[in-house]
Amino acid sequence: MNGDNPRDDPRRRRVPPPTGRPGPPPDARRPPPVPGRPAPDARRPPPVPGRPAPDARRPVPPPPGAGRPGYPAPDGPTVRHTPHDRRPASHIEPTQVLHRDGRDNQPLAYSQASQPAQAPPAPREQKPRRREPVQHAPTQRPVPHHDAVPPRRRTPPPVGGGRAPRPPRPRRKRHPFRWFTVVVVALIAGMIAGVIYLDNSLTRIPALASYSDRVGDTPGTNWLLVGSDGRGDLSEDQEAELATGGDTGPERTDTIMLVHIPSSGPTTMVSLPRDSYVSIPGHGKDKLNASFALGGAPLLVQTVEVATGVRIDHYAQIGFGGFASVVDALGGIEMCLDQPIVDPLAGLDLPAGCQELSGPQALGFVRTRATPNADVDRMNHQRMFMSALLKKATSMGTLANPFALWPMATGVAGSLKVDDGDHIWNLAALGWAMRGDTVTTSVPIGGFTDTDVGNVLLWDKAKAPGFFDALAKDQQIPEDLLTR
Numbered sequence: 001m002n003g004d005n006p007r008d009d010p011r012r013r014r015v016p017p018p019t020g021r022p023g024p025p026p027d028a029r030r031p032p033p034v035p036g037r038p039a040p041d042a043r044r045p046p047p048v049p050g051r052p053a054p055d056a057r058r059p060v061p062p063p064p065g066a067g068r069p070g071y072p073a074p075d076g077p078t079v080r081h082t083p084h085d086r087r088p089a090s091h092i093e094p095t096q097v098l099h100r101d102g103r104d105n106q107p108l109a110y111s112q113a114s115q116p117a118q119a120p121p122a123p124r125e126q127k128p129r130r131r132e133p134v135q136h137a138p139t140q141r142p143v144p145h146h147d148a149v150p151p152r153r154r155t156p157p158p159v160g161g162g163r164a165p166r167p168p169r170p171r172r173k174r175h176p177f178r179w180f181t182v183v184v185v186a187l188i189a190g191m192i193a194g195v196i197y198l199d200n201s202l203t204r205i206p207a208l209a210s211y212s213d214r215v216g217d218t219p220g221t222n223w224l225l226v227g228s229d230g231r232g233d234l235s236e237d238q239e240a241e242l243a244t245g246g247d248t249g250p251e252r253t254d255t256i257m258l259v260h261i262p263s264s265g266p267t268t269m270v271s272l273p274r275d276s277y278v279s280i281p282g283h284g285k286d287k288l289n290a291s292f293a294l295g296g297a298p299l300l301v302q303t304v305e306v307a308t309g310v311r312i313d314h315y316a317q318i319g320f321g322g323f324a325s326v327v328d329a330l331g332g333i334e335m336c337l338d339q340p341i342v343d344p345l346a347g348l349d350l351p352a353g354c355q356e357l358s359g360p361q362a363l364g365f366v367r368t369r370a371t372p373n374a375d376v377d378r379m380n381h382q383r384m385f386m387s388a389l390l391k392k393a394t395s396m397g398t399l400a401n402p403f404a405l406w407p408m409a410t411g412v413a414g415s416l417k418v419d420d421g422d423h424i425w426n427l428a429a430l431g432w433a434m435r436g437d438t439v440t441t442s443v444p445i446g447g448f449t450d451t452d453v454g455n456v457l458l459w460d461k462a463k464a465p466g467f468f469d470a471l472a473k474d475q476q477i478p479e480d481l482l483t484r
Helices: 176-201 236-242 288-308 320-329 359-367 375-393 402-415 424-433 464-472
Strands: 203-205 221-228 253-261 267-271 277-280 284-287 314-318 333-337 341-343 348-350 353-357 416-419 438-442 445-451 454-459
Touching: 176 402, 176 424, 221 288, 253 288, 253 359, 253 375, 253 424, 267 375, 277 288, 277 454, 284 288, 288 314, 288 464, 314 320, 314 424, 320 359, 320 375, 320 402, 333 359, 333 375, 348 359, 353 359, 359 375, 375 438, 402 416, 416 424
Parallel strands: 203 416, 221 314, 267 438
Antiparallel strands: 221 253, 253 267, 277 284, 314 416, 333 353, 341 348, 445 454
């Protein structure tokens, strides 16, 4: 047909030449037999019945072009001709054309030649493989893991001999919180040591002696503060500086104060005039300060308890020298005067107005009588100065400044005489209670009179019992009984 490719017509397909080089037939290429040797065919073992010939077991590769479209499939198995076959190999010319018209006298193509069917080879007998015994791996034990240790680096020896340089020391980590703790612990330890030292510096005396018919315990805390005119610890130069007037005989009291610290409310400070005419147990009626000269602190405490009906819980006494040293340790005390005070016996010359008093000036201020009201003004001066002194001693500027606190504390502890049961922390509680608003007053005064012991001060018989009864019951003193 027109347009058909003549190569696609199977009848015009050329038959590929047989593989191998053209040449004489295989028998011609076989060497002639050697005398004495068997022929090549004789060395081939005879065929075994049921088993294919050796040449039949060899697979023959398909001819070139097999499997392409239009290539005729072979009618039977393809047999490869080897030089050992004695049968003549059919030779097909390359230009011969195959005809499909049914003519059998024409030779067919190489792939269409019928081949005798061959039986499949018999399976070989396989010997049973010997099973080797199973060998299990030995039990493994867990081995702990260790980090590899880096090899140590050896320091090369120094050039020129000598000692090898030391490796740099590792920098220590800073612990600010640890240093803060150490500082706090050191401060606490220092405070405890300071308190113990001050407590041992106190001079203790048996001031609160027991006696028959003593006043029972009253609510609140009551202190008896005494300022004596003792001069035993002063030198002549100190006596001249303080204007004490020299030795005047037995020790007497210039200042007597009763301080009541209630369970609640402000503290009350009451001045007891030293010339108060009272009964002294075992000595009859006399001035209040005479009890101190006759029997010391124990008789003074007993006289105050009998006259007021208030039980004394703590006792503190200070002399001239101690009073002046405490004032100087605080850097002076500021006082405001309504009028000038001039007293040569007390070494005092103070103008009117606010001014800062030194130790000797403060001592003369609380002792002077060179005022219009004499002892009454003296008691007022004592209460004013005591309030100013305690206010400055307990201020934050003093407590936070160790250079002011420590000299003041050592001065107070070294100059005070307290009862056997009193300690430095009791004095601290007294100062803390008087740091704020304090009610300052004097015992109600009824007048003055002359007696066999001299001019004395009389208490108001109508007001004094109610005045001291309020203190004994831990109550605030009524306003009409206060003396400002």
